[in-house]
Amino acid sequence: MVAEFVIKKEFEELERLARLRKPVRTEREVDFQEVGSGNRNSGGKEVISGPMATVVASGGDGKEQGVETSVTYYRLEEVAKRNSSKDIWLVIHGRVYDVSRFLDEHPGGEEVLMEQAGGDATESFEDVGHSSDAREMLKQYYIGDVHPNDLKPGGGSKEPPKSNTCKSYWSYWIFPIVGAILLGFLYRYYMAESKSS
Numbered sequence: 426m427v428a429e430f431v432i433k434k435e436f437e438e439l440e441r442l443a444r445l446r447k448p449v450r451t452e453r454e455v456d457f458q459e460v461g462s463g464n465r466n467s468g469g470k471e472v473i474s475g476p477m478a479t480v481v482a483s484g485g486d487g488k489e490q491g492v493e494t495s496v497t498y499y500r501l502e503e504v505a506k507r508n509s510s511k512d513i514w515l516v517i518h519g520r521v522y523d524v525s526r527f528l529d530e531h532p533g534g535e536e537v538l539m540e541q542a543g544g545d546a547t548e549s550f551e552d553v554g555h556s557s558d559a560r561e562m563l564k565q566y567y568i569g570d571v572h573p574n575d576l577k578p579g580g581g582s583k584e585p586p587k588s589n590t591c592k593s594y595w596s597y598w599i600f601p602i603v604g605a606i607l608l609g610f611l612y613r614y615y616m617a618e619s620k621s622s
């Protein structure tokens with residue numbers, strides 16, 4: 426009788442636990458669900474054509490962050506048309522900038538911008554050696570990217586060139602050091618010679 430009661434109680438307890446038990450999801454599963462929902466373009470790949478196209482791209486670094494970035498692509502022919510004093514677009518490092526409202530504010534003057542209107546101003550922009558503040562300002566005028574088909578092979582880098590500070594640092598020090606060592610040897614040789622004679 427007692428045993429029957431104990432077994433019944435145990436069954437009841439097991440049933441209660443089973444009802445309480447929720448499916449356990451790992452963090453990875455949760456992430457996957459959130460990323461997978463909605464109309465996400467998971468591969469970040471899309472066929473783009475025409476003078477202007479907008480695609481939804483993923484982070485692209487393999488780590489799904491659930492962040493969608495919409496990029497508008499412009500053909501160079503479209504950019505080239507924007508070269509009037511009211512409507513000026515420039516390409517810098519494969520990105521398209523609408524600098525129409527920046528003309529009057531540009532510290533380097535509006536003429537230099539007008540000269541580059543509708544074209545690739547990367548070289549001129551870099552030649553001037555614009556400050557990091559100026560590079561930050563670019564974001565305000567960014568409107569999209571150059572269409573991948575129009576990017577020059579190897580020339581579509583969207584980042585400013587990295588300075589070769591490390592290389593120049595070494596060449597700056599190595600010559601004086603080698604020179605000093607040579608001078609030391611010459612001095613010792615000269616002293617040894619003068620002592621022996």
Ligand code: HEM
Binds near residue numbers: 531557558
């Ligand atoms: C959206 C694009 C551009 C932005 C946001 C921009 C911004 C600036 C800023 C903030 C300065 C002040 C100095 C500095 O902070 O570096 C400057 C100076 C200057 N910029 Fe630009 N600039 C742009 C495009 C260009 C282009 C395409 C040229 C072409 C040659 C140019 C030529 C100059 C010159 C000559 C100066 C004067 C440099 C000096 O006086 O030392 N800029 N620009």
